[in-house]
């Protein structure tokens with residue numbers, strides 16, 4: 001009898017840890033190292049990735065970009081220092097960038113093929129996994145504000161076009177005349193592309209012998225030039241990721257999309273999991289670049305998954321994901337922050353407007369690759 005009792009005791013002792021682990025789920029619980037007593041704030045923003053080479057910008061223009069990025073960065077960071085949430089910081093910074101004609105979001109949005117401005121945005125709360133997204137807007141001054149209202153004041157995640165604008169009116173969110181979004185440089189970019197397209201179609205109608213006799217290599221070169229042109233037509237999207245004093249993460253992205261995009265085209269910026277994602281367990285990410293590729297790879301959610309399932313550090317996760325984008329033929333970049341305040345920045349374009357608060361609490365603004 002005594003022998004049976006000791007046997008049973010040994011069995012119970014052996015299986016106890018296994019049973020406890022099984023109750024908690026198949027993954028060990030992640031320790032929450034953040035605590036309100038020892039807060040670590042974190043903030044990163046971007047103003048789009050693209051063909052931005054040293055020397056391309058005039059000194060005045062570069063100064064203007066740097067100043068606006070720093071203004072938005074510090075406004076968001078100050079919000080965090082004043083005890084505001086990561087969502088507040090993200091919205092604050094993006095509102096500032098949306099109001100600037102320098103960036104392809106809000107006021108500085110690019111034009112569609114039919115000469116309109118169509119804006120998209122999204123925001124996500126890493127604590128609750130709640131998210132809000134809007135697309136195809138023509139009259140909303142600050143699309144990120146409407147995205148947040150969709151998240152907080154509606155039962156939905158995504159609203160588009162006229163319906164989204166109707167909801168904005170109900171929520172007393174500022175609408176503006178379409179003319180508000182007109183900026184000469186963006187208009188000129190569209191006209192330039194339309195002119196090039198027209199010339200190209202004329203060439204197709206009466207092809208020059210030179211074009212007819214293209215060998216494989218020249219054809220490849222032509223295709224590469226086309227790709228390069230597409231890549232040049234889109235940058236300036238804005239985004240922000242933040243970690244607040246309570247250890248909560250948030251991400252947001254706002255854009256006018258791509259110059260000469262077809263009416264109704266929606267990119268990655270308002271697609272949760274592609275252009276924007278936040279999860280307190282892993283990280284918050286905002287993307288910019290050739291949206292179609294970011295949608296196909298589910299970039300922002302994939303970065304979170306790389307950290308969750310493969311325990312990759314944030315910089316490795318963003319680099320690995322941007323490699324996938326490159327392999328597929330896309331370009332752009334991402335900013336990300338994890339729940340400890342570690343930052344990950346990666347891009348495969350010539351440059352990316354970006355700014356962050358470094359580990360000493362100082363603002364850093366960068367534009368070029370090196």
Ligand code: ASP
Nearest residue numbers: 235237257267288289291
């Ligand atoms: N990702 C945006 C889009 O495809 C464009 C950009 O980030 O420049 O709409």
